[in-house]
Amino acid sequence: xxxxxxxxxRQRRKLHRDRRDEREHRRIRWGKxxxxxxxxxxxxxxxxxAIGGVSIDLTKICKMTDSSSGGTRSGSNENAxxxxxxxxxxxxxxxxxxxxxxxxxxxxxxxxxVKATQQLAKDAFDSINNQVAFSP
Numbered sequence: 001x002x003x004x005x006x007x008x009x010r011q012r013r014k015l016h017r018d019r020r021d022e023r024e025h026r027r028i029r030w031g032k033x034x035x036x037x038x039x040x041x042x043x044x045x046x047x048x049x050a051i052g053g054v055s056i057d058l059t060k061i062c063k064m065t066d067s068s069s070g071g072t073r074s075g076s077n078e079n080a081x082x083x084x085x086x087x088x089x090x091x092x093x094x095x096x097x098x099x100x101x102x103x104x105x106x107x108x109x110x111x112x113x114v115k116a117t118q119q120l121a122k123d124a125f126d127s128i129n130n131q132v133a134f135s136p
Contacts, residue, residue, distance in 0.1 A: 051092050051128075052091060052092050052093040053091050053092070053093065054091060054092050054135065055089045055090065055091055055135050055136050056089060056090060056091070056092060056095065056124070056127075056128065056133050056134070056135065056136075057088070057089050057133075057134045057135060057136040058079070058080045058081040058083075058084055058087060058088055058089055058090060058124060059079045059080075059081055059088050059089075060077045060079075060134045061077060061078050061079070061080040061120070061123050061124045061127050061133070062076075062077055062078075062123065062126075062127045062130070062132045062133070063075075063076050063077060063078045063123060064122070064123045064126045064127070064130075078120065078123065080120040080121065080123060080124045082117065082120060083099075083111065083117050083118075083120035083121040083124065084098050084099075084121070084124070085098060088136065089135075089136040092128060095124065095125070095128075096125075099121050099125075102121075
């Protein structure tokens with residue numbers, strides 16, 4: 001009897017996990033609403049599509065407030081297009097390529113060491129990582 005109860009319990013837990021995964025997949029939105037994005041490096045959550053080709057609106061980047069425990073969203077948006085050559089939107093793949101082109105060979109200078117421009121680029125990447133980026 002105990003083996004049957006344990007097996008039934010395992011099956012209920014698996015069903016619960018499967019339903020939770022299905023709900024998570026339904027929450028992923030691609031469009032005008034905030035994007036729920038995964039980090040690059042695989043498809044561990046079985047997302048319906050890779051995010052590299054997703055366009056990010058660089059004119060509506062969530063301004064992040066930095067602290068010792070990490071960044072938090074300030075509640076306001078900023079225009080980060082100047083950190084990406086004036087482009088109003090770029091794909092997730094294009095953004096790090098452009099940002100890397102703003103560094104010297106040794107990596108000691110990034111965006112000419114202009115802190116304001118570096119912060120705009122950082123906020124753009126943080127918006128993607130924190131799933132608060134917008135598509136154009």
